[in-house]
Amino acid sequence: MAGIIQAPEVFGITPHKVSVCVLLQVYAGPNRACVPYPFSTVSQHNRLGLFLLAHTKSCDDIVDPKLEDLINQLRTIFSSSADWLLDHLTSRLSSLSSPDDLFNFFADMRGILAGFYDGVVEDGQIILDPNSILGIFLRRCILAFNLLPFEGICHVLTNIDFYCKEVLSGCASYEAALDDSGHDLEATSDYENMDLEKLVYEKVTEEIEAKRRAGEKIPFHLHTPTTLIGLVEDFNISAKAKFKESSKAKEASPYAFCVDDSLKDMDGVFLRSNWQIQGFLAEQADAIEKRGSSFSLNAFELMLRQLEKLAPELHRVHFLRYLNSLYHDDYTAALENLHKYFDSSAGTEGLDVASPCVINNHGRFEVALLCQGMLHFHFGHPKQALEVLAEAVQVSQQHHNDSCLAYTLAAICNLLSEIGISSTSPLLRSSYSPIARMGTSFSVQQQLFVLLRGSLKRAESLKLKRLVASNHLTLAKFHLMHVQRPLLSFGPKALMKLKTCPINVCKELRLSSSLITEFGSENSVMTTDGAQSTAWLKNLQKPIGSSVFLEETISGNRPYASSFFAQPSSIPGSVLQHIGSLQLVRATAWEIYGSAPLARINTLAFANCFADHSSSADAALAYGKLIVYLATYKGYKAAFAALKIAEDRFLSVSKSQMLTVKLQLLHEHALHRGQLKVAQQVSNELGVMASPVTGVDMDLKTEASLRHARTLLAAKQFSKAAAVAHSLFCMCYKFNLHVHNASVLLLLAEIHKKSGNAVLGLPYALASLSFCQSLNLDLLKASATLTLAELWLCLGTNHAKRALALIHSALPMILGHGGLELRARACIAEAKCYLSDPSFSVSKDPEMVLDSLRQATEELQLLEYHELAAEAFYLMAITYDKLGRFEEREEAAASFRSHIKALGNPQDEVNHEPM
C-alpha cells in the first residue's frame, strides 16, 4: 500500500534463533561417521531434525520460547542423551561474549550449508541443502546478521546474556543485574505482576458476581453453569491471595509502586518472526470464532496488549481485538477496533481473501464494510447490516473486487435467510443488477432465491470453493423451509402444486460436501503446516503459556494421538467445520421431514466426527438436538442427566443454545406434571431471551409464544390460548414461516378439541394436514391425522370407525418415528375408538384394548404426564370392570387416583425438581 511507514526488514536475530542455529550445527555437524557424535541411532538424529523444523515453523505464541522451555523440550525428546546436547548448547551460548564471537559463530554456520564452498564434499558428511526449510532458515539468519549494524550486534549480545542468565542463575535477571536489593524487592516484583492481572480478575469476578447475585434473587435463573462459578471462585482465591501479598507490600512502603509489567518483561522477551506471529494470530482468530463467548476475553486481551507494545506496527492486533470484543458482545469496542484496523492497514494486512492483484491504491475498504455488516448482523441489527452491506456491494463493484462482492452477496443471503422480512419493499437500495431488475413485483422469498442463485454462480466462476460450499448450504436451508414457487407465474399453469423439494435439499447438501475433495488445491498449506508444528510441539508437554484458553475443556477428553511420526490429519479445520455444519443441516432436515432415527444418526455422526473442529455454537446445537431426542423418546430423567453434562461442557453464558434447550425441557416437564405456574414462568423466560428487534430471533419468538399458548391451553383458558395462537399464526404468515404455521394450526385444532368444540377444530386440523403434505412434514402429518381422529371421536360414537381408520393409517409413522407422548396418545385414542365402537365387544377381545392401554401407561409414566396417564388408567379400570377382573380394576383405579392427586397438588413434587 501507499504506506506511510515502510515495513523494514522482517526477520530479526533473537537469542532463540541463535540457539536453534547451535542445534543445527550439531545436527549437520562436520562429523565423518554416518551418525554424528551425540546420537546413538539414526532415529534420534532425525528426531532432532524434526524438532528443529517444528521450531522454525510453529506458531503457538507471539514470543520466542525461553531457554528453559527449550531445554525442557530437549530433555523430553532425548531422555538419556540430552545432557551432552544441553551442555553444548549452554556452553556455546555463554561463550558468545564479544561481538567478534558472534561474527565467528555466523561464519562457522556457513560451513554447514552446502554450496557455499564449492570444494569437495567428503563422503558421509551431512550437509544442509540451502533450499530446504532448515537451509532457508539458516540462510535468513546469516543474512539478517550480516545486515545488522554494530549497535544491533551489541543488542543481540545483551539479549543472549539475558536469555542465558534466566536459566543459569535461576532468578529474575533484571533485579539481580542491578544488584541493589532492598527488602521490598520481592514485593515489588509481585506487585508488578499483579497490576494487570488484578484488574482482569476483578473485572471478571465482578461480572460473574453480579450474575450470580441475579441468580440468587430469581429462582429460575439457574442458567449460569456451576462450573463457571467454580472457575470464577478459583480466580477469586488466587486474585485475593495475591492481593493480600501486595497490600502487605503496600503497608511496608506507603507509596507503593504501581508498575506496568512491561518494564520487567521487556528483557528476555523476543518476538517471533513476522509470519509466525501472523500464523498464531490466524489460529487465535479461528479459535475465537469457533468458541464464541467461551473464549477467554481478558487473558487474550492481555496478550494482545503485550503484542501491541512489542510490535506497534502490527495492525492485525486490532482485528483480533475486534473479534474478541465481537464475540463477547461489546459493541462499541468491536466497532472501534474494526475501524482502527482498517484505517491503519487499509485491510491489506493479514487477510487472505483474494489474490494480491486486487491490492491497489484504494486499499480494501470494501472488506471493512463487509465486516461492519457482519458485526451488525451479529448484534442483531438487520436494518443497519443491510444498509452497510449494500454499500459494500457498491464499493466492491466500484473497485472491481469480485471476490469481495461474492462474499458480500453471500453475507446478504445469509442475513436475509436468518431474519424475517415482512415487507415486500425493495430489499436493497443498491445498484446490484439482478435485484434492481426484479423490481418489487416478486415476493421477498423469490428475491432471496434469485440472490442466492446469483451469489452461487458468482462464487463458482471465481472458484471460491468454500464460498460455493457455504452457498450450497444456504440454498439447502432455503429449500428446506420454503415452498418452491415458479418465478414467472401466469397462464393456466400458474396453479402448480406447491411443495417443498427434499430432493433439492439433498442435492445441495451433496454438492456442498464435495468441498472436502477439492480443498487441496487451495493455498492454505502454509498455515496448516505451521499449525501442525505447533500441535507437535504442544504434544511434547503441557502447553507453556496458553493454558488459559481452555484447551482441555474442548478437546481434552480425547487423548492426543501423540507420537512423533503420527500422520496429522491433512484436512484443514475450516473444511471439517463446514462439513460438520452440513451434517447438522442434514439432521435438521430429517427432523423436519419427520424421521427420528435418521435425524439422530446424523446428529450422532456430527458429535463423534466433527465436534472437535466445529464451532461451539454448532456443537451446542447438536447436543441440544440429542437432549431433546432423549426427552421425547426416553423420558426426562435421561434428558436432564444429559443436559447436566452438556452444560458443563458449554461454559458459554450468553445467547446459549443450551439455555433454550433447558427452558424447553423444563416447560415440557412442568406442563406434563401440571405445574402451570412454573410452566408460565419458563415460557416467559424463553420469550425474554429473544431480541426485541423485529425480524430477529424469529425461531425463538415463535417457540416462546407457541409455548405460551400451550400453557394457557393447559390452564383451560381456551379463548386466551386461541387468541395467542391466532396472533402467532398471523406473525408466521407475515414472515413466511410456513413450517411453523403447520404446527400452529395443529395447536389451534387442539385448543378447539379441548374446549369441546370439535366441529370448529376440524377445519384447522385439515388445514394443518394439507400444510404438512405440501411441506413434506411426515411426522407432523401423522400427529395431525391423530388429532383429526380424536376430533371425529369427539363428535360421537358413530364416527368411531372413521376415526379408527385414520388412526390406523397414521400408526406406522407414529410407532416408527413418534415420541413417547405421541405414541401414548395414539394408543389411548385407538383404545377409545374400540371402546366406543358399538360393534366391538370388549369381552371378546380384551387384549386389543388392554395391550395398547398398558403400553400407553408405561410410556406416560416415563414422561410423568399425569393427565393422560390418569385417563389411560381410567379407561383400563373401566375395561377391567367390564371384564369383571376386580382385583386388577382396583389396581388401575389406585393408579388413577395417585395420578389425579399428583395433578391436583403439584407442589408436593416441587422438591423433586430435576435441576
Place this chain on the structure above:
Amino acid sequence: MSSKESCRTELRAAIRQLSDRCLYSASKWAGEQLVGIELDPAKFTPSNTRFQRGSSSIRRRFRTNEITLTPIAGVSYVSTPVMEEDDAVDGDFYLLAKSYFDCREYRRAAHVLRDQNGKKSIFLRCYALFLAGEKRKEEEIIELEGPLGKSDAVNRELVALERELLMLRKNGSIDPFCLYMYGLVLKEKGSENLARTVLVESVNSYPWNWSAWSELQSLCTTVDILNSLPLNNHWMKDFFLASAYLELRMHNDSLAKYEYLQGTFSFSNYIQAQIAKAQYNLRDFDQVEAIFEDLMRNDPYRVEDMDMYSNVLYAKESFSALSYLAHRVFLTDKYRPESCCIMGNYYSLKGQHEKSIMYFRRALKLNKKFLSAWTLIGHEYVEMKNTAAAVEAYRRAVDVNPCDYRAWYGLGQAYEMMGMPLYALNYFRKSVFLQPGDSRLWIAMAQCYEKEELHMLEDAIKCYRRAVNCNDTEAIALHQLAKLNAELGRAEEAAFYYKKDLERMEAEEREGQNMVEALVFLATHCKTQKRFEEAEVYCTRLMDYKGPEKEMAKSLLRAIRIARSGFPSTDVEHFPP
C-alpha cells in the same frame, strides 16, 4: 494577587535556583514572566523598557474591558516563602558536575556527584541520571526498530531512581525539586495517581517550577481530576489553571484567566501566545493574526507556537506573509518541528503537496508526538487524492490524541471521497461529538446524509438545523435546509428558511444564484398561497436579474394580475388592513 514587586522578587530568586539545578526550560519560562511584569516607568530609564512594548497596537485594538487588579472574590493567596539554599558555598564537586551537565555529559556529571549529600547535588545527580537514561532510550528506539515497528524502549534508570527517591521521601529529607523528579519518574512508569500526588506536593512547596506544573497538567485529562487537586492558592496556580483549561477545551474559561493574569504580566509573550491559542480554537483568526504580528515584532526569533500562526495565514491564503514567516524561522532554527510545519504549510498553499509532505514528515521525525503534523499530512494526501494514505495518516493522529476532531473529520471526508458515505458517518459522528459547536462538521455530516447513495434527507435536515444553530458563517446550512424542505414538499418550512436566508444575504450584502433561487421559490410559493402582494414584491426584485428568471418573473406577475382580477374577494380576505 500579590503585588508586582513581590512577584518580581520571587521570580528572580526562582530563576537562580532553577538554573542552579539545571532546570533550564523552567528557568526560561520564569525569566519570560519576570520580564513580562510591567515596570514602573518612573523608576527606570528608557533603555530598561526597550524590551517592553509601549506601542502595543493590539491591546488598544482588542482590549475591551480594563482588567482590574483586584483578586477574584473569595480567593486568598498564600505566599510561599522563598526557599533558603542549604549550602551557601557550592561544593567543588557540584561545580564540576554542573559544568559536565552543561556540556551534556550526563553520566559523567552523575558519577562526580556519587557521594555528595547536599540537596542540590542529590537532585542534580538524579536529574543527570534520568536524562542519561532518556538519551539512551531515544537511541535505543532507533536501534531496536524491529520488523514490526519501534518497540517501546524504556528508560533503564527509572527503577533505581524510583527506589532512591522513595527512600528519600520516606525519610522526609526530600526537597521540592526531588519531588518533581520523583513525580516525573512515576509518570514515566505509568503510576499516574501517585505521580499526581507527588507533583502536587512539589508545586505546593515550590510553586515557581513551571516544569512541574506542566507535568501535572499532562496528568489532568479530565475536569474532574483537575478540580480534585488540592492546590494552594498561589499566583502560579492561575497560570496552571489557564493552561489546563485550554488543554481541556474550555477556551472561554482559559481566556478569562489569561486576561486576568495580563493585569500583572502585561508584557508576557507567553500569555499572549496562549491567548492566541485559545482564540485560534475559537476560530477568531483576525485576532490571532494581530497577536502574532505583535509577537513577531517584539520577539522576532521566536519559533514556539509559530506553526499556529502559519495555519492562520494558510487559512487566510496570505502567500507573502507565510513565505516571510517561513523564511524567518528557517533562518532561526530549521530543525524544529514548528519550523518544518510552517514550511510544509507554505508548500501546501502553493499546491506542491509532495514537498509539503516531506516537511511534515521531518517534523514528525523531530517529534514523534507532533500531532498536528499527522493531521496535516492527511490533508495533503486528501489533496493528492491518495485517500488510503490519508486515512492512515489521520488514524495515526487519532491514535496520538483521540480528541482531535479535525482528524476524525478528515477520516470521514476521506471515506466519503471513496464513495463510502455510510462508513464515513461513523467518523463524522465522532467529530461532532467532540466539537458540537462547529457548523462545518454538521454541514459535512449533512452532506454525507444527502449523498445519492444514502439519500437520508430527514437526517440531513436535522444536521443542517444544528449547523444553523452553531452560527454557520458560510450560510450553507440555511440554503440547504430550504432546498431540502422544498424537495420533501414542505412548502411552509421551505419558505421560512428561504426567507431567513434572504434576510441574511441582505444583511451581508451578498448576491448570487442562491438569492435568485430564494426569490423564485418565495414568489411562486406566495402566489400559490394567494398572498399576491408579497409575491409581487419578490417578482419585482427578480426583475433585476438577467436570464430566464426575469422571464419567469414577468410571467408570474402576469398570472398574479389575472388571478387578482378574477378573485378580488380572496385578495381582501388574505390581506386584512
